[in-house]
Amino acid sequence: MKGKRLEGFLPLVGVIALLFVWSIATWQQWVDPVLLPSPLQTFRALWAGMNGGALGFDFIKTVYRTAASTVIAAVIAIPLGILLGSSEKLYRSLEFVIDFFRSTPASAMFPLFLVLFGVGDETKISVAAFGAMLVILFNVAYGVMNARKTRLLAAKVMGASRLRVLYDVMLLESLPQTFVGLRNGVSLALVIIVVAEMFIGSQDGLGHSVFEAQQLFEMPRMYAAIFAAGVLGYGLNLLFLLVEWRFVHWTGK
Amino acid sequence: MDAASHALRLQTTGVPSAPPPRQGSSKRPHVTIRGLSKRFDNTVIYDNFDLDIPRGQLISVFGPNGCGKSTLINMIAGLTPVDAGEILFDGMRLAEIKFGYVFQNYREALFPWLRAFDNIAYPLKMMKVAPAERKARTERLVARLGIKLDLNLYPYHMSGGQQQLVSIMRALVVEPEILFLDEPFSALDYEMTLFMREQLQKLFMESGTTMVMVSHDLEEAVYLADRVLLLSRRPARIADFTPVDVARPRADATLSDPEFVRLKAHCLEVFQREVRRT
Numbered sequence A: 001m002k003g004k005r006l007e008g009f010l011p012l013v014g015v016i017a018l019l020f021v022w023s024i025a026t027w028q029q030w031v032d033p034v035l036l037p038s039p040l041q042t043f044r045a046l047w048a049g050m051n052g053g054a055l056g057f058d059f060i061k062t063v064y065r066t067a068a069s070t071v072i073a074a075v076i077a078i079p080l081g082i083l084l085g086s087s088e089k090l091y092r093s094l095e096f097v098i099d100f101f102r103s104t105p106a107s108a109m110f111p112l113f114l115v116l117f118g119v120g121d122e123t124k125i126s127v128a129a130f131g132a133m134l135v136i137l138f139n140v141a142y143g144v145m146n147a148r149k150t151r152l153l154a155a156k157v158m159g160a161s162r163l164r165v166l167y168d169v170m171l172l173e174s175l176p177q178t179f180v181g182l183r184n185g186v187s188l189a190l191v192i193i194v195v196a197e198m199f200i201g202s203q204d205g206l207g208h209s210v211f212e213a214q215q216l217f218e219m220p221r222m223y224a225a226i227f228a229a230g231v232l233g234y235g236l237n238l239l240f241l242l243v244e245w246r247f248v249h250w251t252g253k
Numbered sequence B: 001m002d003a004a005s006h007a008l009r010l011q012t013t014g015v016p017s018a019p020p021p022r023q024g025s026s027k028r029p030h031v032t033i034r035g036l037s038k039r040f041d042n043t044v045i046y047d048n049f050d051l052d053i054p055r056g057q058l059i060s061v062f063g064p065n066g067c068g069k070s071t072l073i074n075m076i077a078g079l080t081p082v083d084a085g086e087i088l089f090d091g092m093r094l095a096e097i098k099f100g101y102v103f104q105n106y107r108e109a110l111f112p113w114l115r116a117f118d119n120i121a122y123p124l125k126m127m128k129v130a131p132a133e134r135k136a137r138t139e140r141l142v143a144r145l146g147i148k149l150d151l152n153l154y155p156y157h158m159s160g161g162q163q164q165l166v167s168i169m170r171a172l173v174v175e176p177e178i179l180f181l182d183e184p185f186s187a188l189d190y191e192m193t194l195f196m197r198e199q200l201q202k203l204f205m206e207s208g209t210t211m212v213m214v215s216h217d218l219e220e221a222v223y224l225a226d227r228v229l230l231l232s233r234r235p236a237r238i239a240d241f242t243p244v245d246v247a248r249p250r251a252d253a254t255l256s257d258p259e260f261v262r263l264k265a266h267c268l269e270v271f272q273r274e275v276r277r278t
Helices: A002-007 A010-027 A039-050 A054-086 A088-103 A106-117 A121-145 A149-157 A162-199 A206-215 A219-247 B003-013 B069-076 B116-126 B131-145 B160-172 B190-207 B218-224 B252-256 B258-276
Strands: B029-040 B043-054 B058-062 B084-089 B099-102 B178-182 B210-214 B227-231 B238-243
Touching (some): A039 A054, A039 A219, A054 A088, A054 A121, A054 A162, A054 A206, A054 A219, A088 A121, A106 A162, A121 A162, A149 A162, A162 A219, A206 A219, B029 B069, B043 B084, B043 B210, B116 B131, B116 B160, B160 B178, B160 B190, B190 B218, B218 B252, B227 B258, B238 B258, B252 B258
Parallel strands (some): B058 B210, B058 B227, B099 B178
Antiparallel strands (some): B029 B084, B227 B238
């Protein structure tokens, strides 16, 4: 009983250990304090930045860009994935192209998208959407294709039309895999957005914040921005997991 | 079917293949299969196969591995296309009748996103029955069968036997004229299998629906059946169509009933003969 209650705190062990080692390292000056500020300094910078400082604004900018690119990617990729997945021949015809571009680092597309869209938000969002779209597309198509044959037959035997089977069975069957795609997609989108904010003439965003702090040698601020990016990535993943648990209750069952 | 096996069938069934005039509809065969042929690649599974399935009876299909037991009911139920031949239900085609099908793999046959109750009601939705009527009919079925299950659960929260019961109820909700069952209990443990046999017998006696069940367990096949259809090696012929005239409801005592034991031994003998034949 007591042991069970304590087990809930296990994830904190790693956090405490990290903070402990970090504190010792800065206190004993194992690392140059200029390169590694203490946890206290870092969290102070994080608090100041998020609480009315520039970091909060950058955070919101990055959230907006990541969300926009993920939404665009999902809106395109989910219907397309269902279409591709429901026709094996169509999927086989396009599989190589999808796999090729899925394997191409999306960051290699920046120059192309710069030419197409200029240096504004459109470029960042569209490159991230492009990367995320292929990941989501692949997973949705895969989920639809791997719909249990028995379930499709069962629906057919009960008199479901092809369209009904698609809507009532394939779509729902693909949801667990779709969520895998969405989680991977949003992670990739965040990576691309942060990189874009660092190097593609950006005035704001977490990537810009990290880069600028580094250029100005404001190390606590840089670490704070890194943490903010970590919190964002973790939070987005968690958000999708919670939505999945709520709506796709049968995952893995 | 060749002449010899045709003669054998007539001898064992005692029912002429042509319906006798004015003998009451219950004596007429329910399903008539004529000239059924099926091959997979180069393997001939059925070659000009004939069969009459009597109305309101539970038929077990038993035979050597890979002889096409499941293929037979899948062809009758329209899941597998036939190469040649005709399958009629009271002279009607499959599309004109209501039928049910119970899969071996209940876990993959049920819809995990629907509660058990909605799983059972789903075929009514396909028949475009209005929601209120769907609910009423499903509730009526549950009450009539007297099955005590929490139908608000999702299938994955139920035991294997309960899930299979839900699939059987889903197949019965449309009040089918015929019900097909493909090894319905073979994914269950022994204890659950025994329980499910009783449940199926109860459902059969309650509904009087014609049932065709593929089984890989001879005891189960004989225990549940009014007739055991014994198939030969491929290309499948009717090795025997043994009537099981043992009173219902059958129970544990039936297993030691001399007539049951004799019939089971007879079926085993036919089966062994067919397995050894090269």
